[in-house]
Amino acid sequence: MQKKRDRYEIIFAILGIVREHHNSIKPTPLLRYTNISSQSFSEYYAELKEKDFIREEFDKKGRKYVCLSDKGFKFLEKYREIKGFIKEFEL
Amino acid sequence: MLFIPLLQENIVMPPMMPFPFDGPFSAFRGPPLESLLIELAYFFAVAAICTFIYLRTREIYQLSQHRGVFYFENIFLFFALSYLFRLASVTILISEETFSTMLPMFVRAFALFLVGYSSTMAILSLAMAALVKDVKISENKKAPFVLNGIAIVLALFAAVPRSDFILIVLQTVLLAAALFAVFFLPSKEKHKKLLSQNKVTYILLAVFWIINLPLSSVPFGPFYFKIPLYALSIIVFLSIFLRVKKRLPSDAKKKRQV
Numbered sequence: 306m307q308k309k310r311d312r313y314e315i316i317f318a319i320l321g322i323v324r325e326h327h328n329s330i331k332p333t334p335l336l337r338y339t340n341i342s343s344q345s346f347s348e349y350y351a352e353l354k355e356k357d358f359i360r361e362e363f364d365k366k367g368r369k370y371v372c373l374s375d376k377g378f379k380f381l382e383k384y385r386e387i388k389g390f391i392k393e394f395e396l
Numbered sequence: 397m398l399f400i401p402l403l404q405e406n407i408v409m410p411p412m413m414p415f416p417f418d419g420p421f422s423a424f425r426g427p428p429l430e431s432l433l434i435e436l437a438y439f440f441a442v443a444a445i446c447t448f449i450y451l452r453t454r455e456i457y458q459l460s461q462h463r464g465v466f467y468f469e470n471i472f473l474f475f476a477l478s479y480l481f482r483l484a485s486v487t488i489l490i491s492e493e494t495f496s497t498m499l500p501m502f503v504r505a506f507a508l509f510l511v512g513y514s515s516t517m518a519i520l521s522l523a524m525a526a527l528v529k530d531v532k533i534s535e536n537k538k539a540p541f542v543l544n545g546i547a548i549v550l551a552l553f554a555a556v557p558r559s560d561f562i563l564i565v566l567q568t569v570l571l572a573a574a575l576f577a578v579f580f581l582p583s584k585e586k587h588k589k590l591l592s593q594n595k596v597t598y599i600l601l602a603v604f605w606i607i608n609l610p611l612s613s614v615p616f617g618p619f620y621f622k623i624p625l626y627a628l629s630i631i632v633f634l635s636i637f638l639r640v641k642k643r644l645p646s647d648a649k650k651k652r653q654v
Contacts, residue, residue: 380459383455386644387459390456390465394468394525396462396528
């Protein structure tokens with residue numbers, strides 16, 4: 306059985322999916338790709354928005370798209386360091 | 397030296413107290429300048445290491461908002477402050493001993509309060525960093541306020557009677573309670589190591605600080621004891637510094653590797 310993903314792995318996955326889709330994806334496909342429950346997704350989504358990792362943009366027809374902020378890109382870049390650091394110091 | 401003109405005019409000097417290391421150990425007393433230089437060198441070494449670790453982990457915390465990283469960076473912020481205030485206390489004592497002056501009591505009490513507060517916060521942060529995986533309370537956003545409250549109360553207990561001894565006793569009890577929590581609280585991990593490298597390092601940091609406290613009230617204390625102790629303490633800080641540097645290389649270094 307596959308090991309349950311931890312919080313940071315899920316955040317990394319969500320941000321990674323947005324980046325893979327040319328930094329613009331609608332919330333519903335994002336939920337589908339992340340492979341978590343819609344309730345968990347709503348919590349992660351709210352947290353990422355609150356912490357300024359992602360931002361929402363609207364096209365002319367008023368459709369919502371999710372994009373990464375600079376902080377989101379930086380998190381993706383530093384993710385392995387953060388994981389390594391947390392593991393090294395058992396935090 | 398700056399305090400002398402002010403004090404000599406206003407205060408009638410009490411008779412000099414006998415030096416605690418007089419007697420068989422008096423030969424090991426250092427002259428004031430050497431004592432001050434050793435304290436300064438020790439302070440700069442520890443402060444530089446702590447500042448480096450704090451700044452390197454700051455960015456990681458800002459990105460991750462991880463509670464463990466928060467307590468980890470706080471350890472070094474508060475240790476840097478503790479050693480700074482400790483240096484201030486030692487300088488006051490050396491000035492008083494050298495120039496036979498006495499500063500107003502509130503200055504000593506305030507210095508002791510600052511030392512007590514920052515070092516208690518450092519010890520509490522050590523405990524929280526060790527417990528963050530196992531204890532839910534460390535995730536609580538109110539926990540830092542509670543820790544600050546505990547540190548202020550303990551510092552006041554020591555500062556009001558101006559007693560280093562009380563601070564040492566309180567921090568030893570605090571360390572014992574933290575050790576009990578670290579070793580005996582049930583862990584979420586199935587195969588938890590009783591003694592890991594991190595736990596040993598955290599314990600050494602706290603123990604060196606507590607041993608250091610009485611030494612700061614004996615500024616001309618025995619060099620044969622102080623120098624090896626300071627060297628060992630720096631080695632412990634240095635070991636953490638090297639591990640942080642390895643895990644979080646600077647951006648310039650990463651570019652060179654690419």
